[in-house]
Amino acid sequence: MHSASGSSCAKIILIGEHAVVYGQPAIALPVKAIKLTATIIVNPRKQQMIDSKFYQGPLQAAAATDFAGIADLIAALLAYFHAEQAGFTLRIVSALPPERGMGSSAATATAVVRAFYAAFDTALTQRTLLQWTARSEKAIHGNPSGLDAATTSADTPLWFTKTTPIVPIVFPTNGSLVIADTGIMGQTKEAVQAVATRRAQDPATVDAQIKAIGQAVALAKAALLADDLPALGAQLTKAQVQLRALGVSNAQLDHLIQAAMAAGALGAKLTGSGLGGCMIALADSAAQAQQIRLALQAAGAAATWQYDFSTGGH
Numbered sequence: 290m291h292s293a294s295g296s297s298c299a300k301i302i303l304i305g306e307h308a309v310v311y312g313q314p315a316i317a318l319p320v321k322a323i324k325l326t327a328t329i330i331v332n333p334r335k336q337q338m339i340d341s342k343f344y345q346g347p348l349q350a351a352a353a354t355d356f357a358g359i360a361d362l363i364a365a366l367l368a369y370f371h372a373e374q375a376g377f378t379l380r381i382v383s384a385l386p387p388e389r390g391m392g393s394s395a396a397t398a399t400a401v402v403r404a405f406y407a408a409f410d411t412a413l414t415q416r417t418l419l420q421w422t423a424r425s426e427k428a429i430h431g432n433p434s435g436l437d438a439a440t441t442s443a444d445t446p447l448w449f450t451k452t453t454p455i456v457p458i459v460f461p462t463n464g465s466l467v468i469a470d471t472g473i474m475g476q477t478k479e480a481v482q483a484v485a486t487r488r489a490q491d492p493a494t495v496d497a498q499i500k501a502i503g504q505a506v507a508l509a510k511a512a513l514l515a516d517d518l519p520a521l522g523a524q525l526t527k528a529q530v531q532l533r534a535l536g537v538s539n540a541q542l543d544h545l546i547q548a549a550m551a552a553g554a555l556g557a558k559l560t561g562s563g564l565g566g567c568m569i570a571l572a573d574s575a576a577q578a579q580q581i582r583l584a585l586q587a588a589g590a591a592a593t594w595q596y597d598f599s600t601g602g603h
């Protein structure tokens with residue numbers, strides 16, 4: 290084992306969250322400008338230390354913390370490489386806000402797996418990477434679709450379903466997304482569980498809502514291919530109607546969505562699990578995106594980002 294690093298980036302679900310857990314498609318994009326890096330620095334004193342904003346201290350003491358899922362992943366990687374006794378400091382530097390629907394846990398797992406494979410000079414296929422990240426995502430989120438890990442490790446926007454191969458999807462060259470953070474921790478596990486509970490109580494209604502999201506995703510794909518931003522915006526707004534009905538939006542998300550629409554957005558919705566976290570708004574130009582950003586800041590967004598389709602989010 291030698292010192293090495295691995296990286297990943299934030300992700301945004303354009304459309305399809307929650308329904309994707311029940312087999313519907315989703316469209317998601319890696320946001321390359323918001324990066325996460327995991328660096329392994331070999332430590333001759335045989336200690337295993339974590340240095341991150343999520344957790345700082347010995348690996349062995351992380352089991353009872355929020356870092357437990359990643360700590361378990363690291364222990365499994367060490368066992369896989371027969372390096373249980375190796376000494377190292379693992380430093381994680383992340384520009385992603387945690388628990389905001391930007392895939393922070395999946396991005397962390399992706400960068401950590403990449404760093405360990407690099408430290409052991411071992412080639413890593415995308416398939417093996419996703420097997421590893423599924424392990425920590427399951428521990429952290431309960432029943433993950435795998436979408437987060439697929440996107441935080443991807444180079445292009447993706448068409449994703451749980452059961453079919455992941456397909457890159459081409460985005461228009463005009464238009465921008467504005468991403469705004471409510472400043473409230475999203476609650477992926479709780480939100481996914483809330484939908485499951487609602488579905489157990491009223492399967493007909495919830496299945497119809499899930500199907501409606503799936504239809505909006507299919508129409509969003511057609512709009513992307515046709516370079517039709519107003520049609521894409523309309524599908525984002527349609528998905529938001531269903532996400533609200535599923536109970537995963539909240540007052541702050543609704544408030545920011547309204548502010549974006551009032552500022553001229555073509556469509557807006559929550560992104561990720563909801564119950565806090567981030568929302569996205571579609572703008573027909575970078576200039577309009579600037580206007581929407583200002584409106585979202587005035588409406589109380591904790592942070593905003595812009596993803597211009599022309600640059601692929603770089």
Ligand code: PMV
Pocket residue numbers: 305306307308309310389390391392393430432433434435436437475477480481560561562563566
């Ligand atoms: O909140 P995030 O970024 O973890 O996104 C969760 C997306 C869901 O569709 C709600 C769950 C999943 O596993 O796909």
